[in-house]
Amino acid sequence: MDGGGAARSYTPELDAFGGLTRRPFLVVDTETTLAEGSKIQRLVSYAIVPVIDGKVRRDERITGLVHPGVPIHEKSTDIHGITDAHVEGLPEFDAHILDVLAAFDRPGAILVAHNAPFDVTVLRNEFALLGATFPDLPVIDTMRLPAATGFTSTSLTTTPKLTLLAAALGVKLARHHNADADALAAADILIQLLNRAAVSGTGTDIDTLLVDTGRLRTSTIKDAGHTRSRDRGQAWTMPAEHVAEHEWTLPSPRQFPRGADGVALWERWWAHVTLCAELRCPVLDDDLATIAGHRTDMASTPLLANARTLTEPGQHATLVGATMRVITPAMLPRQELNWWKALAPLIATAPRCTSADACPACRKGDPCPLDVAHEYAADALLCEPTGELCDFDRKLLPSLPDYRVSAPKVAGRLAWRMAEVWLADRDPVKAGQVLAAAEAEGLHRFDPDLATRVATLLVGRGLTDQAIEVLTEVHAPGSTNPAQVGVAAALARLDAKKAADAAEPAASKHAHTPAKRRPAGRTRPNPFRPWA
Numbered sequence: 001m002d003g004g005g006a007a008r009s010y011t012p013e014l015d016a017f018g019g020l021t022r023r024p025f026l027v028v029d030t031e032t033t034l035a036e037g038s039k040i041q042r043l044v045s046y047a048i049v050p051v052i053d054g055k056v057r058r059d060e061r062i063t064g065l066v067h068p069g070v071p072i073h074e075k076s077t078d079i080h081g082i083t084d085a086h087v088e089g090l091p092e093f094d095a096h097i098l099d100v101l102a103a104f105d106r107p108g109a110i111l112v113a114h115n116a117p118f119d120v121t122v123l124r125n126e127f128a129l130l131g132a133t134f135p136d137l138p139v140i141d142t143m144r145l146p147a148a149t150g151f152t153s154t155s156l157t158t159t160p161k162l163t164l165l166a167a168a169l170g171v172k173l174a175r176h177h178n179a180d181a182d183a184l185a186a187a188d189i190l191i192q193l194l195n196r197a198a199v200s201g202t203g204t205d206i207d208t209l210l211v212d213t214g215r216l217r218t219s220t221i222k223d224a225g226h227t228r229s230r231d232r233g234q235a236w237t238m239p240a241e242h243v244a245e246h247e248w249t250l251p252s253p254r255q256f257p258r259g260a261d262g263v264a265l266w267e268r269w270w271a272h273v274t275l276c277a278e279l280r281c282p283v284l285d286d287d288l289a290t291i292a293g294h295r296t297d298m299a300s301t302p303l304l305a306n307a308r309t310l311t312e313p314g315q316h317a318t319l320v321g322a323t324m325r326v327i328t329p330a331m332l333p334r335q336e337l338n339w340w341k342a343l344a345p346l347i348a349t350a351p352r353c354t355s356a357d358a359c360p361a362c363r364k365g366d367p368c369p370l371d372v373a374h375e376y377a378a379d380a381l382l383c384e385p386t387g388e389l390c391d392f393d394r395k396l397l398p399s400l401p402d403y404r405v406s407a408p409k410v411a412g413r414l415a416w417r418m419a420e421v422w423l424a425d426r427d428p429v430k431a432g433q434v435l436a437a438a439e440a441e442g443l444h445r446f447d448p449d450l451a452t453r454v455a456t457l458l459v460g461r462g463l464t465d466q467a468i469e470v471l472t473e474v475h476a477p478g479s480t481n482p483a484q485v486g487v488a489a490a491l492a493r494l495d496a497k498k499a500a501d502a503a504e505p506a507a508s509k510h511a512h513t514p515a516k517r518r519p520a521g522r523t524r525p526n527p528f529r530p531w532a
Helices: 012-020 074-080 097-104 116-129 145-149 162-169 179-200 206-212 240-245 260-279 284-291 300-307 315-330 333-349 360-364 369-381 393-399 403-424 428-441 448-460 464-474 482-503 506-510
Strands: 025-034 041-052 062-065 110-113 138-141
Touching: 012 179, 012 206, 025 074, 025 116, 025 179, 041 074, 041 097, 041 116, 041 179, 062 097, 097 116, 110 116, 110 179, 116 138, 138 206, 145 179, 145 206, 162 179, 240 260, 260 300, 260 315, 300 315, 300 333, 315 333, 315 360, 315 369, 333 369, 369 403, 403 428, 403 448, 428 448, 448 464
Parallel strands: 025 110, 110 138
Antiparallel strands: 025 041, 041 062
């Protein structure tokens, strides 16, 4: 090149990472207290860490210790260690609001938090108490980001805790439940996951990733579970004796005793889990993490026995879905298939939650654990890491109990996972073949993620109306399932595209490509007479 410059080498991973980090991120964490007789969390401390151009700007972060305006509850102190003495004489949030607004005043900024509904609800409430409106920003929840970027680990649930996700990624977390330490850890987790997405090809642009993570915004994100309750009017409480039982857990896998003692421990734990399901206990998912790696072959019989005693909506979801979420990743594929065959009738016939009597997942806005069970059945059918079908898949699907209900869901989920594997391997031809076959079988009607991919395929063929029809058929209005939210977002984009196409005059569509004119005196050669 002139001037001695060297041509820039094309590196897809670096370009993809640049596309994912071209907008500024503001990573937020809060610590709170719940006042006596109230169901609203009040702010005690906060931290905001900027991430600019893919780098954590530690020197530019802001933190604050805030007087909450109410006595700090002792249970809150047990979590974050902040007492009334720490905030005595300090100003309330009105003295911090201008600093917070200034921190968020970055063009194109995206708010990032782990379990974002909690932190957004807290800050939004503090602004409202001062008569102010919290800035309307797009949100990325690092609790959902692993699934959106394709990062999986046997030690993680679908919505992992910050400590477990940091450990899985090798991110240092100096002091959990310290706002500054948690925000810094979440910022490092964000960079790690975006980098992995760039390298694997599962993400190339931040706007697309915002859609894949549910297109959340601070103005529309649902209130966190601490502001909602079973009847939406009373605080959700657990019996003290049940809460105390959560302090007891199974021994580690290496210490787990064999023989009669091991059976006794397992039966005690299952009795505890059954009570969790009956109470729709919100900490069951975390407690289940203690059994990963234990003797999973002992779990099937007590699970089925306990599940048959549950009759109210939410109980099956809590027990069956949450248990499979943790146990099945530790299983071999064929063990997992046996589980699925045994549990398929239970999952298919279990009563679903209602708005008045919801399970913990519904209250937190997470996907229904009963649907999560289908995810693991699809995993068992898909041979990793090749992405090819296992040799027994076609024998299994027709033999599943209640074939009309269960098998299409599993097959639909499997087809979506296969297509995602081929796309990750940058083989869109094979992904298109899988999607076309799934569409022909009508499997997209049973899986929102598959429907979204099929709709994308139809748009590529110019069949926008059919794509909208596919998405409308599977879209459940008001659903909290991220897959359904993604369908809603895709549907909105297609509607906008259809409206734009209708508004654009046909003559102007090709105005930018003027017709080429043949020079005077030149004739077009006859391809069938090359000698002419």
